[in-house]
Amino acid sequence: MDVKVLRGFILAILVFAILVGVLCCDSVTQLHPPGELAKASENLSWYYIDVVFDPNTAKLICTQTVEYRNNHDVEFDRLYFHLYPNAFRDENRVPFLAEEKQRAYPNGFSPGWLDIEEVMINGNPVEFNVGGYSSNILSIVLGTPLRPGQMIEINMKYTVKIPNCIGRFGYGKHTFNVTNWYPIVCVYDHTGWNTDPYYPVGDPFYSDVANYQVNVKVPYDYTLAATGEILDVKAERAYKVWQFKALAVRDFAWIASQDFEVISRTVDGLTVYSYFLPSYKEEGVKALDYALTAVQIFNRRFGKYPYEHLSVVQADFFVGGMEYPCLVMIDRSLYSQDLQWLEYVTVHETAHQWWYAVVGNDQIDEPWLDEALTEYSTILYYENRYGENVGKEVYNRVIVDGKCSQLQKYYAQGFTSRIDQPVYKFKDWVTYDLVVYGKGASLFNDLRQAVGSQKFYGILQNYYRENKFKNANACDLIKACEKVTGKSWKYFFQKRLRSLNW
Structure with missing residues (x-):
């Protein structure tokens, strides 16, 4: 998905963050039970x-x-x-x-x-x-x-x-x-x-979600990154047959290249791979680190990622980043620009593994449901990795001073888009970004301020746990809020989703 992020992270802030940052672990979720994925794949x-x-x-x-x-x-x-x-x-x-x-x-x-x-x-x-x-x-x-x-x-x-x-x-x-x-x-x-x-x-x-078994016959010198786990790679003369299997996923994507280099690390039982072009090894290592750390944070904050691998892939792709189950595609040019962009986009797409890949939704009629939550999850990554002050700094620069302030100028000119609109109501990517990502992320920040951080993470954990491998909607999110807090949140969401200026 197109992630248009403002260049606002100054070097001093990141240096400070690395020196004083901590990985917050005050709300830790349990690991998924054995056989969860196999059980989810039944009757699909x-x-x-x-x-x-x-x-x-x-x-x-x-x-x-x-x-x-x-x-x-x-x-x-x-x-x-x-x-x-x-x-x-x-x-x-x-x-x-x-x-x-x-x-x-x-x-x-x-x-x-x-x-x-x-x-x-x-x-x-x-x-x-x-x-x-x-x-x-x-x-x-x-x-x-x-x-x-x-x-x-x-x-x-x-x-x-x-x-x-x-x-x-x-x-x-x-x-x-x-x-x-x-x-x-x-x-x-x-x-x-x-x-x-x-x-x-x-x-x-x-x-x-469905189950997949995919065999791809390619020339011998091609390497594939894919949604599925590799069962085998068989040589057939000048070709290789890559055999993949994926259980309980909502799509199957693959990327092929003669140029890929691959590195990997394992965390929490999940192997994260970084596929990159030869001249970008340093950046490929960085991308791996960003995704790996994001996985650790999101595992603890939202719930355990149920699949056993995730691939971050540098690709010929002009739209920033795009999520698929167990695979995220990153614009090749981000590896040669300021690494702050590479970090933000990689983390955003990794967050989509929770809010799209595992908990699905109608991305056409309710695009805010996964995009706004994913955008705010990206802010949570900075807070959890580098400390609360950096999290606030990133939120203010990207969401408040960037997207929301620009959106207010649009509203003053008669702009009428609301958060809860389908994708076909948006005429361009700029307004879609400002409304769905920017104003949508501020909705979740308001919710967090209203309930406190502990209950906020409890809401996300409940929403994730109750809607795994399903297609959720706004009502399911509201149910999670009500179950954790014991009060109604319908007016809160109606006001923010439907208001033009709040």
């Missing part, structure tokens, strides 16, 4: 995907089997899948604002797509249709309705073209960013099937 849908990757043509030849389980109380006569790569097919409908296109396509427009060649259910060909704003939705007609609790096997063959684009999905000089790349089942919730297009502002993704 499975994705089995085999991929042949040809970097010369930038294509993926794929076969996919989805064992989809109907975990709802209604029967389905059809299923819907997102085909996100098709958002990159038409130059006039790509998911970038006009002013971003030159940065996204430094070598000129390059199309990307996903072509479905065959769909079968339980071994029989079935009727399907591709539609939506950018041919981004696959609809499959079921011959027999799928009842609650039943499972159906869907087989697909398709080809993916990766564009020469340095956004989330695409490739540049050093990396192939293979994200939001395969047909993934749309979420069915109280509103019905969610078939939104790939909007240009925000993170327009909403998915359920």
Whole structure:
């Protein structure tokens, strides 16, 4: 996600922080019970995907089997899948604002797509249709309705073209960013099937957790960073087949490069990897340290991260940072700029492993729920790592003096965006950042001031514990507040989410 952070951390503050900072541990959560991830993976849908990757043509030849389980109380006569790569097919409908296109396509427009060649259910060909704003939705007609609790096997063959684009999905000089790349089942919730297009502002993704087994055949000299844990890497002449498995994750992403160097360290039973380009070893070590320390802090403050690995990946990517389960993608240029930016963005994306990867939400209709909490979690990192004074200094510089003060000027000019708006209501990234990140983070700071730090961390721990591997909403957060404090918080949230000037 695009993290536009103000350059405000002066060197003296960081030096002071390192000298006097402490890791606060007055609110420590318990480790997750043994077998938690295995238990969470029960009764979930499975994705089995085999991929042949040809970097010369930038294509993926794929076969996919989805064992989809109907975990709802209604029967389905059809299923819907997102085909996100098709958002990159038409130059006039790509998911970038006009002013971003030159940065996204430094070598000129390059199309990307996903072509479905065959769909079968339980071994029989079935009727399907591709539609939506950018041919981004696959609809499959079921011959027999799928009842609650039943499972159906869907087989697909398709080809993916990766564009020469340095956004989330695409490739540049050093990396192939293979994200939001395969047909993934749309979420069915109280509103019905969610078939939104790939909007240009925000993170327009909403998915359920599922299990994955993915095999990727690549040229021998490529290294992969991926959501899943590596089961094996088998040599096949001039190729390698990377075998991955991931339980109870809400997406599967991978990044390929001929240039990666990799280092790792383990903390709290979690191995954190740093993938970086050869000339950025010092910065790659720093990125590892930032993520590792963030994991330690968030494990104690929010709850134990349930997965066993996390990868921080330097990539050809122009939008700052982007989160995926067990993997965060960081703009390559941040490694050559002031390391304060690299630290902030790395920590922000690491916080998304709690608020997005484990506790999911509708990032289209309620983007503030994960983004505002993630932004404030980044502030908590500075406080817990470097001390309370530094935490306040960072909060004031980034949130109060930066985003919120600028937002007040917008309000004075008649600006009308509220925090609780869907991504498609925001016309640009600047206002989205100021409202969702800035004003949203101040909401959580107000909550903390109102309840005190101990109960505030208790609220986050309760919210995390009760909504693991689910898609939460604002009501779930309010329930956590009420359970910990014993009082109603509806007016508190309504006032701040819906007010234009507070």
